[in-house]
Amino acid sequence: MFSSTRCAFLSNSGLGGCSSLCDAQRKRSTRFRVVSMTPSSSRSGDRNGSVVMETPLKELKKESTVADVDNNPISAGGPQDVYGEDRATEDHFVTPWSVSVASGYTLLRDPHFNKGLAFTENERDAHYLRGLLPPSVIPQETQVKKMIQHVRQYQVPLQKYMAMMDLQERNERLFYKLLIDHVEELLPVVYTPTVGEACQKYGSIFMRPQGLYISLKEKGKIREVLRNWPEKNIQVIVVTDGERILGLGDLGCQGMGIPVGKLSLYTALGGVRPSACLPITIDVGTNNEKLLNDELYIGLKQRRATGQEYAELMHEFMTAVKQTYGEKVLIQFEDFANHNAFDLLEKYRSTHLVFNDDIQGTASVVLAGLVAALKLVGGNLADHRFLFLGAGEAGTGIAELIALETSKQTNAPLAEVRKNIWLVDSKGLIVSSRKDSLQHFKKPWAHEHEPVRNLVDAVNKIKPTVLIGTSGQGRTFTKEVIEAMASINERPIILSLSNPTSQSECTAEEAYKWSQGRAIFASGSPFPPVEYEGKVFVPGQANNAYIFPGFGLGLIMSGTIRVHDDLLLAASEALAAQVSQENFDKGLIYPPFTNIRKISAHIAANVAAKAYELGLATRLPQPKDLVKFAESCMYTPSYRSYR
Ligand SMILES: NC(=O)C1=CN([C@@H]2O[C@H](COP(=O)(O)OP(=O)(O)OC[C@H]3O[C@@H](n4cnc5c(N)ncnc54)[C@H](OP(=O)(O)O)[C@@H]3O)[C@@H](O)[C@H]2O)C=CC1
Ligand SMILES: CC(=O)C(=O)O
Ligand SMILES: [Mg+2]
Secondary structure, three states, rough: OOOOOOOOEEOOOOOOOOOOOOHHHHHHHOOOOEEOOOEEEEEEEOOOOOEEOOOHHOOOOOOOOOOOOOOHHHOOOOOOOOOOOOOOHOOOOOOOOOOEEEOOHHHHHHOOOOHHHOOOOOHHOOOOOOOOOOOOOHHHHHHHHHHHHHHHHHHHHHHHHHHHHHHHOOOHHHHHHHHOOOOOHHHHOOEEEEEEHHHOOOHHHHHOOEEEEHHHHHHHHHHHHHHHHOOOOOOOOEEEOOOOOOOOOOOHHHHHHHHHHHHHHHHHHOOOOOHHHHEEEOOOOOOHHHHHHOOOOOOOOOOOOOHHHHHHHHHHHHHHHHHHHHOOOOEEOOOHHHHHHHHHHHOOOOOOOOEEHHHHHHHHHHHHHHHHHHHHHEEEEOHHOOEEOOOOOOHHHHHHHHHHHHHHHHOOOHHHHHHHEEEEOEEEEEEEOOOOOOOOOHHHHHHHOOOOOOOOOOOOHHHHOOEEOOOOOOOOOHHHHHHHHHHHOOOEEEEEOOOOHHHOOOOHHHHHHHHOOOOOEEEEEOOOEEEOOOEEEEEEEEHHHOOHHHHHHHHHHHEOOOHHHHHHHHHHHHHHHHOOOHHOOOOOOOHHHHHHHHHHHHHHHHHHHHHHHOEEOOOOOOOOOHHHHHHOOOOOOOOOOOO
16 A cells, blocks of 8 residues: 555554565665564564664764654663654654654554544644544544543443553553543553453453463574564563462463553553563463363463473573563563462572562552551551461562561561561461471461461451451451451551452451441552541552552663662652651551652652662662652653654
8 A cells, every 4th residue: 555655664663564665765765774564574673574774873863853752761772762754864863773653544553653633734744644534633632531531431341441452552652641641540440450350351352462472382482482572672571471360360371461451550650661561471371171161262272381391481481581681671470379479589589680579569568558557556567466368479478578677677587576477378377386288488477376267266366456468369358357356456457458359358348347447448459438427438559559660660760680678678668658648647558549650750769779779770870869860761651743
């Protein structure tokens, strides 16, 4: 469909494009690095199957009319979202290499550059859009208003989710603007709880791949698979193997919804460029019988590989990522089952920039909430007693960070402060006399105590001031449990962290009602405000989404090369400091998500400051004002003008 005059070049960050480089273009393009799109070519086009011609930047005069360079210090030097078009000789380009994206119909189909009806009259003339759009020019703000109405018209959360995914596929900047402007309303749509249902039904709602699938079939070829991804300057990868998706269990390959959702929060909440984010699902099979028998299941139809086969695939993946994207790419492990999660973290934490969100990110967010809660209930961490239902990744991760912080505050040995923290798993209270062989991550919590089988008895015996649910089992904080907490404490702190909503240990209403309105409550998935005896209680959301976007930004902007526990403490401290008196007055222990970008900038700054202090940051010199620097690094989704 492209004539020689209309066919435009494709930039390193533009999707889709013309199927071959036309002659006229080829002539003009010799001064530039130009990618001719063949079916196998990628956006950077430095691979077999692409025609690549490069010209160093000095041969291109810098020009001032390209208004859309990502003004982002942390992406400088790498491929950026730069729009140009095929008037190559007019020196329209500012990147070191590559330029230009498709124009006309192809431009409208490119989610990175599409602006829909917001294309101006001039842009419509310049980019061959005349006639391809209805005549009205509608600014982005108005498009946002229209889109939020569109999403609101759906009553079913999954339909809202699909409307959002559809928008992300059509117009990325509008998607992010909408998400940022309506974050409280849309977080439950693109993230928990709805993303859980989306993963369960991924096979039937699957439209277009949104991330990379690396299965056992790709063993031995993972570097090649990584090169198939159209973006080259990757800064954050969220990877899952789908074995423990939220509290929904093994969803195999359909767990992809989680990395996709988490990374959209990296951008919306933390300001990391979308093109720097790569969602990955490792498919080693699934043990979910329902999926194995489902003809629409999108993953490998085999039982999960384990042992050496699993370890080898993961090792090839970890090695390939570092070789492809370098030392400083951040890898976030997400929703692995605990029998792999702890081992993977242990194995790679000293060689890669990795963290496990469920173990470490969750710990950081919960510690922040607890520190804030102490302002309402009084005392220091050391004065409190903690009981967990659930002793897996989240439970033991949080327990360890509380112990670490308490030990720092009191100078008491870790082993000593751990004695104030108790965990219950599916077999009862974890005590030293337990006959079953405890997994290694439970052992530090096996204190001297008689065996206790159930949670109510554990509450009555341990007399905790804080009860934390990390069991993945819904409605396990029964009336009896919450009444017991309320009889022991004037202000019981109760956190039901399990996701999605169906797995929450109790609802907000139950927590407030059964404690006669005295509980300080937060949950992993959001609950609406509750009215109890004429008073409105607003529950907080204790979710790692508060931490990982800002945490990741802090690591990236400082060029940090390893994650140290002190960085998680720094993130936690920064989040706790963002809870205002107004929030406390409402009984909240987390600030609202409406301010999340500001919160993320503070988290990023505190994390980066600690990384510099520990000598882990490689971006030198250290910026003077790290909060401002963090803000300046953030991607903003406003449309750029294409001149
Ligand atoms: N709010 C947030 O930000 C986050 C929330 N989560 C949520 O936390 C939940 C747990 O995640 P994670 O820790 O990774 O999962 P794990 O599988 O690692 O741990 C689950 C733990 O719960 C225990 N358990 C299961 N059933 C019961 C029961 N009936 N009674 C008591 N204990 C039980 C398990 O016992 P056993 O060891 O004996 O099998 C295990 O110790 C999930 O729902 C997840 O969505 C996770 C991360 C972040
Ligand atoms: C929030 C999260 O990471 C989880 O539930 O697994
Ligand atoms: Mg998770």
